[in-house]
Structures are given as C-alpha cells and as structure tokens.
Amino acid sequence: MSHADSPSSLIRIEVDGAAYPVPAGITVIQAMWRIGRSMIHGVGCLGGVCGACPITYRLPDQLASKTGLACQTAVREGMAITFLPSDTSKKAIALLPKEAPTQKTLFQYYPETRRCTACRACSSVCPQEIDVMGGVRAAINGELSNVAEKFTSCVMCGLCAAVCEVQIKPHRVGMYARRLTGAFYPKEAAGLLNRIEEVRAGKYESAWSQLLSADEAALSNYCGSEEAAQKLAI
Ligand code: SF4
Ligand code: SF4
Ligand code: FES
Secondary structure, eight states: OOGGGOGGGEEEEEETTEEEEEETTOBHHHHHHHTTOOOSSSOSOSSSSSOOOEEEEEOTTOOSOEEEETTTOBOOTTOEEEEOOOOOOOOOTTOOOSSOOOTTHHHHHOGGGGGOOOOOHHHHHOTTOOOHHHHHHHHHTTOHHHHHHHTTTOOOOOHHHHHOTTOOOHHHHHHHHHHHHHHHSOOOOHHHHHHHHHHHTTTTHHHHHHHHHOOHHHHHHHTTOHHHHHHTTO
16 A cells, blocks of 8 residues: 555545445546446546446435446446446448438347437446437438537447337437538548648647657646647647
C-alpha cells in the first residue's frame, strides 16, 4: 500500500457484489486495476471515445441505478458497480444496398425500430447526451440524414440498447444510417480540406519542430495542457 493509499484516503466500492477498498479520486477502470481485475474486456481507449466500458452502478440510499462509461466515471463511497456484457447485437456490416436507400432500408435490418414507445430511456442514459429517441423517431419517419446527424458523436457503448424495453438497437440504426449517408450522399469535408491547405501552407511547421525537439518532461506538459497547445497554435 502506498502513502496515497492510507486508510483515510480509501473508500469502499462493490464490484459484482464483493466489497473492495480503493483510493478516492480515481476512475472505475483504475479501481478495477487496483483490485486486480485484468479487464481483458470492457476497456479500450480510456478516453471516453471507444465505448467499450459501459457500466451500471448504484449509489448508497439511491434506488435508481445509473449508467456511465467506466473510464469517465469516478468511484464514490459505497458505489455498487456492474459491467455490462459485450454488445452482441446484429451489425449491418457490408449490407449497403445496390441502389440508393429508401425509407424501408433501415427497417430491412432493424425492423424492431418501428416498435419505439417513445419512453426516452435511451436518451436518458446516453453518455454523449445524444437525442437517441429523436434519432429513432427520425428513422421511423425515414429521415436518413437526420438519423446520421443525430448519431454523429455516438461511441457505440450500447447503453441505449441495454435499456430499451422493446429491444431496439438505436446505436446500430444510427451507425447504419451514417454508413448509408456516407456512401450515397457524401458531403465535402470543408474543415478537413481547409486544414490540409493550412498544413500545405506551412502553418504548423514551427509547432511540429517544437514537438520533435521536446524532451519527455516537455511532452508530458503538452499532454492535456490547453495553454501549451495554444502556445503551439494547434
Ligand atoms: S447513442 Fe447509445 S451507443 Fe451511442 S453513445 Fe449514446 S448510449 Fe452509447
Ligand atoms: S428506449 Fe427504446 S422504446 Fe424507449 S424511446 Fe428509446 S428506442 Fe424508443
Ligand atoms: S475505455 Fe474507451 S470509452 Fe471507456
């Protein structure tokens, strides 16, 4: 046990029913490492973007369980945590139609989408604060681009599907809509083209040279430092 792990700085959490002391102020994933879990599944980027680590948890004296991403959720005293099983819902991989999609294309692979009861449970658990139910309603109305737009920041954690009482897979519908939209109605990536022009014009040469010559200490200062990034004009 390190100094930082003195009994006064420890809190108690429960994982799948077993109690463990862990340091306060760390994330659920870090707590799993502290208690010796190997975490082969349920962990990826550690940055909230891969969606591999959905959890449900309950806090003391609160009946309603909460959801979140384990790498983005801090441990709390008395927190009872369960990791969700891997998302095994059907993916519409390589199922792009030969002709432009119609209103029915999404339903061909995800017919249960029509059963939405507008309960809003999916929207309430989304860690990305996506209007998930709005995306599902847009799918029902055949608004393909609107669906794709709504799910742009989806990290595919599957929490929306886990809470849907009628087994809709909103994230899969959203991903399929994004693929269809990209394949059939591609938009010019104005921001990307602009950035390429800036790179060609040498705007980042000086920042790049500074990064290449930075030692390890300087690099760790740059990581996560908004001020340092601004100095580099990145
Ligand atoms: S839409 Fe669903 S899968 Fe995507 S981030 Fe939100 S809860 Fe996770
Ligand atoms: S949880 Fe399911 S039924 Fe409820 S709004 Fe979302 S998609 Fe519709
Ligand atoms: S590990 Fe990637 S979102 Fe948590």
